[in-house]
Amino acid sequence: MSRTLVIKLTAGADEAERANQAFTVAATAVAAGASVSLWLTGEAVWFAVPGRAEAFELPYAAPLADLLAGVLAGGQLTACTQCVKRRDLTEADLLPGTRIAGAPAFTEEILADNAQAIVY
Template sequence: MSGKFLVNLTSGLDNTDKATVAFVVANAAVASDKEVVVFLSTEAVRLSQLGVADAVHEEGFAPLKELMTNFAAAGGRMFVCSPCFKKRALDENALVPGAAVVGGAKLVEFMTTSECPSVSY
């Protein structure tokens, strides 16, 4: 890999346009040989659950489920904010491929072990 890249996503079903664009960018980064993490926090943590993104399809883009599946298949990872996840009483046994519930220290470790550009949605 030639570096790291972080996509910070705070929106889920409350703003499917932002969620979709975030995964478009994440797919572009992973296709550019970057080690990519999408950090899901606040409402975006809901996207970590199987089936939640299935019906999301913004005009002009691939369906969100497809974007997320392709991202994980290409080696992209999703860090799911542990406190946000717990606050919403989500199911750790129903995580989408590539997702892991993590604490803030894991995100900090990813971002500080080498240069890590980021974008936020």
């Protein structure tokens, strides 16, 4: 039985290395065949808005847009309900395949059997 990797990213473009690390781990885990759920909270929710990942740059790092595409292709991308609302975003503002959910759903995921949670 495989474990689910639940990653919570709390940093946005202002903390580029931390943000990129979360996406790198998530995309690598998806590529390895793991079940992955990437949660975007705080300023990280902007990465779920079309064009934001493409504008992100970090020297020597894989393009964030490519990492995000990998997560969307094989994992689950979630934007925090309160964080989205605080930024006046709606589901229509987010990339297709992005869900909006809150603490109850996150708690359920991280407390599930065979789940591993990581917070960046």
